[in-house]
Amino acid sequence: MPEMPEVETVRRTLLPLVKGKTIKKVILWYPKIVATDHEKFLSELPGKKIIDIDRYAKYLLIRLSDNLTIVSHLRMEGKYHLTASDAPKDKHDHVEFVFTDGTALRYNDVRKFGRMQLILTGTERQTTGIGKLGVEPNSSKFTSEYLINGLKRKKKNIKNTLLDQSVVAGLGNIYVDEVLWRTKIHPLSQANKIPVEKVSELHDQINKIIAEAIKLQGTTVHSFLNANGQVGGFQSKLQVYGHVGEPCTVCGTKFEKIMVNGRGTTFCPHCQVIYK
DNA sequence: CTAAGTGTTGAAAC
């Protein structure tokens, strides 16, 4: 489900639902969602208050009192929703945070890929996943020069490079296909062979599409819902993803779909230039 | 029945 715009949308919709609430009890229906010590997760959270929710790339950082943070990654299909604590459990509800006011925050995940980690606030960089992340789009560190330098050491294809999060953190399969089409770069282009002026364009379009998608509250193509159960608005803006076999809006050539390192990849074989 | 799906990761191979 979620790339950075969707996770940001979850953050914005979830925060007002849970801010200031105090955890009374935690239930792990499917304990594997929690990647850190299960006993600590169950024993340390009761009594803690939700102070804020931050986000880095696709990771939610739920800030709690007493210097604790729950790092939550939704992976493909994770969702949060607030219910009454006595509401019937859905088949795919896996973790529940019961609050002192009788409500409960439930984590629902059809594929059970999502993960939570309980850490000390401030130790995010030592946390599995977050440590190796590159910079976020639209951050002050994400400059054209940064992207040019970041791609220099990458000999693999640009599609895989943008998906691996080590240079730019937050893009996923949908937005990468859109951005490569917008900049006319073939997904199989070798990352370090793309001309600097094209990388500069890539930088600008990454910032642009992420900002546009956040504004429209994310993209729902499969199952994404925000914390209020609403779909996103950006899917109608997608020009490439999900449009295999349809004509490219620029040249009319039919979009093709190939597998690139195991990920479905749609592109225009006429517009998108391959750099090798 | 088979394949593919918004993502990450650890291990193996370069």
Added chain:
DNA sequence: AGTTTCAACACTTA
């Protein structure tokens, strides 16, 4: 030692 590939995770839907 850094980089890259790929199966695995678990379940639903086309």
